[in-house]
Amino acid sequence: MSTEQQTEIEAAVLRRLLAHLDERKDAQNIDLMNLAGFCRNCLSKWYLAEHEARDLDMDYDKAREFVYGEPYEDWKKKHQASATKEQLAKFDQVTKK
Template sequence: MDAQTQLELEAAAFRRLQKHLMEDRTDVQNIDMMNLTGFCRNCLSRWYQEAANERGIDMTKDEGRHAFYGMTMDDWKNNFQTDATGAQQDAFKTAFKENVTDK
């Protein structure tokens, strides 16, 4: 497979993952994703932002989130986010430390 085809396939897989998380599975909470997998929608939006910044494109955290979510974080939270339980919050502290702050 040539490099351009690989790049196009990877981009298509990313777009499919994004659609799945943003349209098909809005019921899955970010905190549950982070606790189970070590990443969530916010991580994906941050990785998008970091990739832009690495290429000299100025993009803020909020702009990266809007690009990934297709809406503002406030809109996402109002439409889809539920309150986290104490157990979820406790698990998140560990998952965030292991997968973000200690990386």
Template sequence: MADTILTDAVAATAFRRLIAHLQHRTDVQNIDLMGTAGFCRNCLADWIAEADGAITRDEAREIVHGMPFAEWKAKHQGEATPEQIARMKESVAKNADTH
């Protein structure tokens, strides 16, 4: 039903805002996004690459992160704790029905 109500223009605007928000909130680790929402910046980049076969995963990650992933990782990504990994695994397990 959402696809019939949500226009491409509205979806694109909301998507761009999500990207800008994630680029701004570098304090939020990907592992924490995975543990809470079951997806992270890298997942979003993978979805972009899958939706547009001409964009590579690396190019999509640069779009989402606002810089090459290796640079973003060096600047903003810390080492995951065992607790973060456990939350992520539990959260990602809930995704089985969405793929």
């Protein structure tokens, strides 16, 4: 496999992951953090960091819009539920490790 093919496959996997997360708006960021240790905001930060590493123009709001498929504030109003006490307790437990 060539480097170009590898890059194409990796890009396709990222697009597939983002599409999956877009279909699963019920999977809240706190749930993702509690189970996997990363969330949509983490993906946004990684996307931003890779732009910055290459001296490409990007800011956090644009990076989040890429990941969320719309401005973050719009997504948040439509889809983000308040975290439960149980979710927050689990988050505290997970992040202390």
